[in-house]
Amino acid sequence: MGKTIVEKIIQSHSDEKVKAGKIVWMKLDIRTARDFGGPNVVKNLEKYYPDERLPDVENILFTFDCVVPAKTIPYANNQQICREFAKKQGIRVFDVDAGIGTHILMEKGFARPGRILVGTDSHFNILGAVGAFGQGMGDQDIAFTFCTGKTWFEVPETIKINLKGRFTFPTTGKDLVLFVLRKLGSKGALGKCIEYYGECLQDLSFAEYITLCSMMTEMGGIVAFPYPNENVTNWLIKRTGENPEFIFADRDAKYCNEIEIDVTDLQPQIACPPKPDNVKEVSRLKCLKVNSVFVGSCTNGRFEDMLQVSEILKGNKVAQGVMLRIVPATKEVYGQMLKEGLIQVLYDAGAIISNPGCGGCASGQIGMTGKREVQISTANRNFLGKQGDGDTYLASPVTAAFAALKGKL
Amino acid sequence: MQKNMKLNGKIWLITNNNNLINDIDTDMIFHNRYLAITDINQMGQYAFDNLNGWKDFAKESEKGDIIIAGKNFGSGSSRQQAVDCFISLGIQAILAESFGAIYKRNAINSGLPILQIKKINLQKFNQREKIVINLVDGSTNSEYLEIEPFSKVQLDIYQSGNLFSYGK
Numbered sequence: 271m272g273k274t275i276v277e278k279i280i281q282s283h284s285d286e287k288v289k290a291g292k293i294v295w296m297k298l299d300i301r302t303a304r305d306f307g308g309p310n311v312v313k314n315l316e317k318y319y320p321d322e323r324l325p326d327v328e329n330i331l332f333t334f335d336c337v338v339p340a341k342t343i344p345y346a347n348n349q350q351i352c353r354e355f356a357k358k359q360g361i362r363v364f365d366v367d368a369g370i371g372t373h374i375l376m377e378k379g380f381a382r383p384g385r386i387l388v389g390t391d392s393h394f395n396i397l398g399a400v401g402a403f404g405q406g407m408g409d410q411d412i413a414f415t416f417c418t419g420k421t422w423f424e425v426p427e428t429i430k431i432n433l434k435g436r437f438t439f440p441t442t443g444k445d446l447v448l449f450v451l452r453k454l455g456s457k458g459a460l461g462k463c464i465e466y467y468g469e470c471l472q473d474l475s476f477a478e479y480i481t482l483c484s485m486m487t488e489m490g491g492i493v494a495f496p497y498p499n500e501n502v503t504n505w506l507i508k509r510t511g512e513n514p515e516f517i518f519a520d521r522d523a524k525y526c527n528e529i530e531i532d533v534t535d536l537q538p539q540i541a542c543p544p545k546p547d548n549v550k551e552v553s554r555l556k557c558l559k560v561n562s563v564f565v566g567s568c569t570n571g572r573f574e575d576m577l578q579v580s581e582i583l584k585g586n587k588v589a590q591g592v593m594l595r596i597v598p599a600t601k602e603v604y605g606q607m608l609k610e611g612l613i614q615v616l617y618d619a620g621a622i623i624s625n626p627g628c629g630g631c632a633s634g635q636i637g638m639t640g641k642r643e644v645q646i647s648t649a650n651r652n653f654l655g656k657q658g659d660g661d662t663y664l665a666s667p668v669t670a671a672f673a674a675l676k677g678k679l
Numbered sequence: 680m681q682k683n684m685k686l687n688g689k690i691w692l693i694t695n696n697n698n699l700i701n702d703i704d705t706d707m708i709f710h711n712r713y714l715a716i717t718d719i720n721q722m723g724q725y726a727f728d729n730l731n732g733w734k735d736f737a738k739e740s741e742k743g744d745i746i747i748a749g750k751n752f753g754s755g756s757s758r759q760q761a762v763d764c765f766i767s768l769g770i771q772a773i774l775a776e777s778f779g780a781i782y783k784r785n786a787i788n789s790g791l792p793i794l795q796i797k798k799i800n801l802q803k804f805n806q807r808e809k810i811v812i813n814l815v816d817g818s819t820n821s822e823y824l825e826i827e828p829f830s831k832v833q834l835d836i837y838q839s840g841n842l843f844s845y846g847k
């Protein structure tokens with residue numbers, strides 16, 4: 271019997287026979303903790319393994335991205351707990367200036383096809399974009415992985431999704447993932463993986479691969495693997511200095527479900543509050559008045575996303591009374607925006623531009639919304655209260671930029 | 680230390696109208712109004728206090744009891760208290776037709792035996808009746824109950840006590 275991608279990756283990290291549904295031990299390539307969860311990882315380690323020197327520290331990282339720099343004393347204390355522990359153990363820290371941890375793992379070549387990486391971040395599955403198996407876990411689980419370099423896992427089943435047809439601008443990868451979420455619903459991939467196939471994948475940028483993978487969490491899923499295209503390959507060659515060796519599913523791999531989704535001429539999609547799977551066509555909300563716009567997050571904080579926004583805003587001003595907030599995913603993205611003049615364009619258009627990180631997504635690093643405020647966000651969650659008391663709609667950077675320009679959808 | 684692989688205890692059939700209850704979520708098991716509690720000894724008293732008809736479970740259950748429930752037991756949030764409250768009461772094992780994924784992870788990591796029911800003929804069982812189950816091979820003392828045995832991982836962690844003592 272053939273194997274799916276996730277079965278193959280786990281098999282190459284386990285001594286046991288791997289098959290969907292079985293619980294096995296697997297070795298881990300990289301273990302990380304961020305500023306959320308990280309301090310508890312440290313506390314667990316100090317309680318259960320006091321005075322222990324962690325093995326294999328070159329494959330352990332701290333990445334601060336949620337509240338950067340710390341905006342309250344408790345956050346500052348928590349980050350300092352991690353820094354001190356890291357220093358003692360010789361662990362590398364990507365500090366408050368670096369940006370979103372998962373993106374750094376891809377930029378710096380830690381995440382590669384076939385590797386397994388874990389962290390205290392529920393969107394770790396984003397690493398499926400480079401063919402890696404990323405998984406978010408709780409702080410007890412992560413503390414254990416820091417110490418042992420392994421974890422147990424129930425091998426997930428996989429859904430095969432065949433995307434039929436192609437779409438073009440202004441529809442983007444974000445609209446594609448929102449559409450899949452609309453079809454599958456918030457439990458549609460519960461505990462399962464997705465393998466994506468289809469012609470339209472060829473048209474996606476690497477940033478769009480990240481977007482497609484990042485919203486797996488909102489479908490309840492484990493990790494998604496879109497069939498890699500040339501853009502992904504080129505990115506990996508540049509970042510790792512080697513030709514990527516992607517893991518492909520066997521021809522006779524066993525899927526729990528096979529679905530075809532027609533995306534021919536797909537129109538821009540938007541997720542209405544209060545749930546990410548409450549998705550409609552943008553055109554159905556025409557004239558919705560918009561108060562603020564957030565562009566950023568692990569889902570849409572790449573340079574390509576920022577480029578789309580600045581191309582739409584170039585030479586224009588955001589509508590009167592609209593607050594446009596921009597947060598690059600990482601320092602590298604920020605630097606590239608600076609070099610290529612995007613910062614100037616966005617500044618001239620009237621945007622607020624902040625240092626890299628999770629930005630509006632995690633804990634209001636770049637402000638929250640107030641009651642009755644309507645926000646268009648490029649992030650991945652719009653649950654009530656997550657980004658304030660206002661109504662958050664999830665959309666693509668293109669939709670967000672037009673909303674900023676016009677003050678309405 | 681070798682742990683007992685044969686458990687022997689009185690059962691609680693968590694039922695409603697003579698059917699095992701499905702989709703018991705973590706708020707029914709341990710409601711979020713008690714989440715500030717961090718002392719495990721304080722947790723037991725609130726187990727199931729938000730599950731319709733089972734408010735008194737914590738008072739009536741005894742150390743060594745075994746819980747039997749329906750499908751998707753422990754769905755919902757990742758709160759560890761929803762497992763710890765049963766450990767606090769001395770519940771010996773939880774048998775259910777299926778479990779929420781994170782709940783399963785948490786229970787296994789804490790060394791609380793949770794086992795999936797393959798087949799049960801509910802009519803043949805009485806509340807508080809004694810059963811014997813074998814964690815290693817999944818056998819029971821009744822032809823009307825079949826369970827999945829422990830996976831190797833579950834066995835490893837269970838024998839060590841919990842995930843952390845296993846990792847030492």
Ligand code: SF4
Nearest residue numbers: 393567568628631632
């Ligand atoms: S941007 Fe938001 S969803 Fe993404 S990692 Fe940061 S907090 Fe999580």
